[in-house]
Amino acid sequence: MYDLIIIGGGPTGINCAIEASKCGLNYLVLEKGVLVNSLYNFPINMTFFSTAGKLEIADIPFIAHGDKPTRREALEYYRRLCEAFKLKINTYETVLSMTATDEGFYEIKTTKDTYLTHSVVAATGFYDTPRELNVPGEELPKVKHFYDDAHPYVGKKVLVIGAANSACDVALETYYKGADVTMAIRKDVIYSRVKYWIRPNIENRIKEGSIKAFFNTHVKSIHQDKVVLETSEGLLTIENDFVLAMTGYKPDYPLLKSLQLPFSQDEKQIPLHDTETLETPLPNVYIAGVLAAGLLTSKLFIENTRHHGTVIAENVKNKIAKTKTEYALS
Numbered sequence: 001m002y003d004l005i006i007i008g009g010g011p012t013g014i015n016c017a018i019e020a021s022k023c024g025l026n027y028l029v030l031e032k033g034v035l036v037n038s039l040y041n042f043p044i045n046m047t048f049f050s051t052a053g054k055l056e057i058a059d060i061p062f063i064a065h066g067d068k069p070t071r072r073e074a075l076e077y078y079r080r081l082c083e084a085f086k087l088k089i090n091t092y093e094t095v096l097s098m099t100a101t102d103e104g105f106y107e108i109k110t111t112k113d114t115y116l117t118h119s120v121v122a123a124t125g126f127y128d129t130p131r132e133l134n135v136p137g138e139e140l141p142k143v144k145h146f147y148d149d150a151h152p153y154v155g156k157k158v159l160v161i162g163a164a165n166s167a168c169d170v171a172l173e174t175y176y177k178g179a180d181v182t183m184a185i186r187k188d189v190i191y192s193r194v195k196y197w198i199r200p201n202i203e204n205r206i207k208e209g210s211i212k213a214f215f216n217t218h219v220k221s222i223h224q225d226k227v228v229l230e231t232s233e234g235l236l237t238i239e240n241d242f243v244l245a246m247t248g249y250k251p252d253y254p255l256l257k258s259l260q261l262p263f264s265q266d267e268k269q270i271p272l273h274d275t276e277t278l279e280t281p282l283p284n285v286y287i288a289g290v291l292a293a294g295l296l297t298s299k300l301f302i303e304n305t306r307h308h309g310t311v312i313a314e315n316v317k318n319k320i321a322k323t324k325t326e327y328a329l330s
């Protein structure tokens with residue numbers, strides 16, 4: 001029997017675990033992949049846009065060699081946090097479902113076990129589920145929704161889909177390593193919130209023709225050695241070796257359903273929760289981290305969700321103390 005089960009061992013799950021341990025709660029983190037699985041799957045040479053200080057938690061300094069930390073430095077930071085606080089994390093254990101018991105607790109089923117707990121935090125992020133293109137040929141192995149390294153694309157004809165930060169980063173990195181890069185962009189401009197140090201670079205590469213870009217363009221179909229684009233001037237077929245679909249990600253809604261967690265039925269699909277306490281309509285079940293933004297995935301990130309752990313751990317501690325007092329008095 002646990003006080004708190006934390007689903008997801010990302011930056012938020014780790015933050016919740018540290019705060020739970022400080023509050024003396026009997027907690028456990030269940031993580032389906034490796035520690036900070038999403039960060040582990042980020043591009044190998046990725047650099048955060050936040051400075052290290054803005055990502056720090058629990059007053060533990062985040063050591064980075066430049067002004068902004070790299071993926072590798074972040075992996076080391078979170079690993080050291082887990083070591084320093086001796087966090088209880090089961091990796092490679094996927095949560096499958098959650099049911100409320102008659103006694104008011106929750107039963108969590110995983111790929112390995114079943115747990116009983118007073119409270120639950122869902123901190124499952126969104127980086128596992130790509131926003132799909134839903135076009136013929138998307139299932140071909142040459143279509144990637146996750147980008148890791150430029151090396152496989154050296155000398156190849158690459159189509160990058162999208163015009164937000166990741167798409168621009170990927171287009172530039174593969175271009176600089178010798179790929180022949182084309183971009184397919186839905187709107188008529190590069191996304192306005194692309195970071196200020198990336199935007200002029202991509203715009204200038206497009207202007208000079210080093211990277212080709214088709215604006216107001218959708219991908220119609222993908223084939224072994226070509227891609228058909230629907231441009232404002234009609235259909236266009238281009239030669240192609242790889243498609244890097246940097247079209248964003250979304251929360252795992254089937255998982256939220258298995259956890260019985262409701263979400264708004266509008267275009268934002270935000271998991272329902274009290275914005276002060278982060279508690280969902282299910283008593284003692286909380287939402288934390290980027291998951292709380294639903295489909296508005298750029299609204300919340302590590303930097304502006306670092307208070308979630310404290311809010312939830314304090315809330316759970318107070319509720320458990322109140323229940324114990326009421327029980328003692330009855």
Ligand SMILES: Cc1cc2nc3c(=O)[nH]c(=O)nc-3n(C[C@H](O)[C@H](O)[C@H](O)COP(=O)(O)OP(=O)(O)OC[C@H]3O[C@@H](n4cnc5c(N)ncnc54)[C@H](O)[C@@H]3O)c2cc1C
Nearest residue numbers: 008010011012032037048049050095125289290301302303
């Ligand atoms: C390229 C890139 C750059 C970024 N740069 C920054 C930055 O500079 N600053 C910043 O603040 N943010 C940045 N972000 C955003 C930041 O990475 C995310 O906000 C952060 O990962 C969110 O943390 P989280 O713990 O809420 O979710 P995640 O990190 O996604 O963690 C969720 C965890 O839950 C696990 N999980 C999912 N389903 C299950 C299940 N069924 N059972 C068990 N475990 C499960 C996943 O494996 C994962 O480890 C960036 C994101 C990207 C993609």
